[in-house]
Amino acid sequence: MLDKLKGFLSGVAADYADLRYEVKKVASVSFSGKELTSVGSNATDGFVARVLAGGGLASVAFTKESDAKKALAAALENARLIGRNIKKPVTLARVEAVKDSFSPALKEDPRDVTMEEKLSLLRAYNDIPLRSAGIATTTMGYADTVRERTFVSTEGHEVQEDLVTVRVSGEIIARDGGLSQNVRVAVGGSQGFHHVRGKDEAFEARTKIALDLLKAEPVRGGSYDCVLNPSLAGVFAHEAFGHFSEADIVETLPAMRARMKLGAKLGSDCLSITDDATLPDQLGFYRYDDEGVPVRKRKLLENGVLVGRLHSRRTAAEFGEEPSGHTVAEDYRFAPIVRMGTIFIERGEYAVDALLEKLGDGLYVLDAKGGQTAGEDFSFGAQYGYEVRGGKKGRMVRDLNVSGNLYRTLMAVTAVGSDFDLAKTGGCGKGQTNIRSCHGAPHVLIKDLVVGGA
Amino acid sequence: MEKLLEMAGKAADQAEVFSLDGRSSGAGFENAELHDIKADMACGVSLRVIKDGKLGFAHTRNLRDREELVRNALASLAGGVEAGFTLPSPSVPAALKTADHGIEGRGSPDLVAECGRVAGELKSRTAGEIVAEAWVGEQTLRIANTNGLSASVRTTESGVRAGAIFPGSASGIFRLFRSKGFDRMPQPALDEIVWLFNAGVKEVEPEGGRMKVLFMPDAMLALAWRLMHGASAKSAYEKVSPLAGKAGEKAFSSELSVTNDPLDDSLPGARPFDDEGVPSARFRVVDKGVFQGFYNDLNYSHKLGERPTGHGYRTAMWGGDPLELKPTPYLAHLRFEPGKKSLRELAAMMDRGIILCDALGPHSGNIPNGDFSVGVAPGLYVEKGEIKGRVKDAMISGNVYGTLKEVVAVGSELCQSFGGLFPPLLCDGVSVACR
Numbered sequence: 088m089l090d091k092l093k094g095f096l097s098g099v100a101a102d103y104a105d106l107r108y109e110v111k112k113v114a115s116v117s118f119s120g121k122e123l124t125s126v127g128s129n130a131t132d133g134f135v136a137r138v139l140a141g142g143g144l145a146s147v148a149f150t151k152e153s154d155a156k157k158a159l160a161a162a163l164e165n166a167r168l169i170g171r172n173i174k175k176p177v178t179l180a181r182v183e184a185v186k187d188s189f190s191p192a193l194k195e196d197p198r199d200v201t202m203e204e205k206l207s208l209l210r211a212y213n214d215i216p217l218r219s220a221g222i223a224t225t226t227m228g229y230a231d232t233v234r235e236r237t238f239v240s241t242e243g244h245e246v247q248e249d250l251v252t253v254r255v256s257g258e259i260i261a262r263d264g265g266l267s268q269n270v271r272v273a274v275g276g277s278q279g280f281h282h283v284r285g286k287d288e289a290f291e292a293r294t295k296i297a298l299d300l301l302k303a304e305p306v307r308g309g310s311y312d313c314v315l316n317p318s319l320a321g322v323f324a325h326e327a328f329g330h331f332s333e334a335d336i337v338e339t340l341p342a343m344r345a346r347m348k349l350g351a352k353l354g355s356d357c358l359s360i361t362d363d364a365t366l367p368d369q370l371g372f373y374r375y376d377d378e379g380v381p382v383r384k385r386k387l388l389e390n391g392v393l394v395g396r397l398h399s400r401r402t403a404a405e406f407g408e409e410p411s412g413h414t415v416a417e418d419y420r421f422a423p424i425v426r427m428g429t430i431f432i433e434r435g436e437y438a439v440d441a442l443l444e445k446l447g448d449g450l451y452v453l454d455a456k457g458g459q460t461a462g463e464d465f466s467f468g469a470q471y472g473y474e475v476r477g478g479k480k481g482r483m484v485r486d487l488n489v490s491g492n493l494y495r496t497l498m499a500v501t502a503v504g505s506d507f508d509l510a511k512t513g514g515c516g517k518g519q520t521n522i523r524s525c526h527g528a529p530h531v532l533i534k535d536l537v538v539g540g541a
Numbered sequence: 542m543e544k545l546l547e548m549a550g551k552a553a554d555q556a557e558v559f560s561l562d563g564r565s566s567g568a569g570f571e572n573a574e575l576h577d578i579k580a581d582m583a584c585g586v587s588l589r590v591i592k593d594g595k596l597g598f599a600h601t602r603n604l605r606d607r608e609e610l611v612r613n614a615l616a617s618l619a620g621g622v623e624a625g626f627t628l629p630s631p632s633v634p635a636a637l638k639t640a641d642h643g644i645e646g647r648g649s650p651d652l653v654a655e656c657g658r659v660a661g662e663l664k665s666r667t668a669g670e671i672v673a674e675a676w677v678g679e680q681t682l683r684i685a686n687t688n689g690l691s692a693s694v695r696t697t698e699s700g701v702r703a704g705a706i707f708p709g710s711a712s713g714i715f716r717l718f719r720s721k722g723f724d725r726m727p728q729p730a731l732d733e734i735v736w737l738f739n740a741g742v743k744e745v746e747p748e749g750g751r752m753k754v755l756f757m758p759d760a761m762l763a764l765a766w767r768l769m770h771g772a773s774a775k776s777a778y779e780k781v782s783p784l785a786g787k788a789g790e791k792a793f794s795s796e797l798s799v800t801n802d803p804l805d806d807s808l809p810g811a812r813p814f815d816d817e818g819v820p821s822a823r824f825r826v827v828d829k830g831v832f833q834g835f836y837n838d839l840n841y842s843h844k845l846g847e848r849p850t851g852h853g854y855r856t857a858m859w860g861g862d863p864l865e866l867k868p869t870p871y872l873a874h875l876r877f878e879p880g881k882k883s884l885r886e887l888a889a890m891m892d893r894g895i896i897l898c899d900a901l902g903p904h905s906g907n908i909p910n911g912d913f914s915v916g917v918a919p920g921l922y923v924e925k926g927e928i929k930g931r932v933k934d935a936m937i938s939g940n941v942y943g944t945l946k947e948v949v950a951v952g953s954e955l956c957q958s959f960g961g962l963f964p965p966l967l968c969d970g971v972s973v974a975c976r
Contacts, residue, residue, distance in 0.1 A: 123620060123623070124867075125598060125622055126620025127597070127613070127616075127617035127620070128616070128617070129599055129613060129865070130601070131585070131600065132603060133583070143578075145577070145578045145579070146578075146579050147580040147581070148579075148581045148583065149581070149583065150582070150583045150585065150602040150603060151603065152603075154582050161580050165580065166578075168578065169575055169578055172575040172657075174574065202619070202620070203619075206620055224780070224781055260781050260909050262780070267781055267783070268910065269908070269909050308973075308974030309749065310974070310976050338571075339571035339574075339576060339670075340711050341708070342709035343709055343711055346709060420583065420862070422579060456905050457904045457905035457906075458902065458905065459901050459904070459905070461712040463709065463933075464712055464901060464917070464919075465901070465916070466901040466902035467905060468906050468914070486906070486912055486938070488902060488914030488915070490902075490934060490935065490936045490974075491934060492933055492934050516859055537935065538974065539937065539974050
């Protein structure tokens, strides 16, 4: 395949061109309540090309090999069109032309596990909530996704890397009369099938939360001091800050770019945030991004000061900063964009009890239920929470959604816990879905968050 | 396609081949300057087989080996997914004009020109950071099954989405416009962006409480998703729908009527049949506040013993790849029916409230129960009918089954947005939490 791809690129009269061929293999099983709704394995494939010519960079995705010449010609024409219509030509930061083939060391390759076993495992997990009388239904899915990527460029890149992701995820819905409550459950990782074995406790715990939520009171909307658990604090790092460390977002927003200058004091002294997809044995691990650039650990916020950013080759050149290897596509249907790899808040010094004590009166908010950012404003849902009075956990509350302003909230992080946890599954949807988007944190105490309630 | 169907039909009791072949290109302007052009040429085939009451499924982007695809579909039968339904027989679908010659020959230079025009006007009339994207594309969808159905539809579409971002915030006022041909974004849409943007430049910090909220079209997804979930035959079958047992009952405000209309071929994407080949029909979800009934696909119509309503679509909450997804009940052509008030008249009806221009986190929260709690992205604060400025750090919360009982008035202009065709909707007594 390498030679074929290089052959396609050889005829392109451009300053630079790259071509990614990808085979995506997915084995999946799903249940809706007691009913099995799908089982199957499939492989699909396609190409994505990018061309830099005349000062413009354009991309094309195509699925038929026979369309390669036409697709590359279209990208070349579009690149030149861009070049004629922009003031400052696009350039790419210089990188080493890597030649490497890398397959992750899997503890248990999901491709070696039979579909019968995958089905049996998911059925067993799905049965856990369905055994409880108060559970109305579930949706539960197993999927292992393998991206076999081959990347070549006119600079000499020849990179092959497989990304293997395994997950069991779903929703448990409890119902009592007219009231429904739902919680999400997810286990998984990127080092093999072992991530989803032996996880009964996770499904039992989520079932109990769903049932307990039927008796919980809706939270009263307003402004609260909150302790977020690692799942939620990780989403906070991702949504509230992480997206603005992605250089392609701030690149063309002049006011925000001016505010997000390296060296700017954006957060409180206790807050440090890093992206490190090179960490072994965690969901977000990869070696090369979809520009063939090795991913690097990047400190982003150090004691509240902005010290780094995540880059593509294009944004690195634009900002005059080092490429970081964070240009990632969902699959063969998409050109890559700048994505977080494994973003996390670094450990602090407080035990969880000490954080609750420091909180005094407020809310203890737990577990992510989706999040979104729109510029400096962010929002994320929580699965459940507890009122805290005098540092003691009180009654459970539901219907928790938290909203905030990036700058104000980063400054409002008051204390950081000494514990730490990384997400086991991901699903960031910045135009494309990144199932390996990983985030994590210790518990954190944040002052004065807006919480939407009934 | 015919050969594949023949091979699958020999190996199974029923078989269906679904194929897509399409191409598109898109241009994006950021900070009022051309930034990116993308093109896409994609095709693929998806195969469903039914044998001994069990369902098999397989798909591919490149049909190099028909036998392999059939083998994959047959292999998945072993899982034991039940399929009691029968694939549809041929019928006479509605005659729709889903493709427009005006799109032929249109390409990147036209997209760049339209984005440039829109961005130029917004830049000259606001102090915003201007974003504009435009696209053009066409797609041919074919469905054939072993019960004799063989149907295809070619659709064309162009679109523009543009907006002005409040500097420093990355949040702004946007409008979307789509057409079958190659039409320019209408002037009233641009005027509305300019009006709302300029009215929201000043930041204000109102007190929270229960007040009127004007849900703008881009924010309607927070309500529409929950209503769609509740009105789905899947939710009815699973006994998690708050609308269970309420068909024919007044469940919402008399101001509210909601239709799914795949036959409206004035818009791009009209469909004579759904993704299973079932003929499309207009489907009233809510009529003057009265819930009309549940929409279904073949699978859930069989499970509930009801007639298929033609709402089997290969989609998921955020879209997804139709070749990889199996049909599920979905309202792909949702329309909240318009009322009689202009946007300015609706604003004038607000003693105190928020114009929710876009909702942050419509997917968060307890969708089965109808609860929503969304950030403002952005929200404009109104007092005595006058927009006072832009609110930050606020959340709008409620339950769709309560909020849609409190519809005060409905806007007269239908706007296209992600998820459907919506007018602005003014609701009373909505909880607003502010700092």
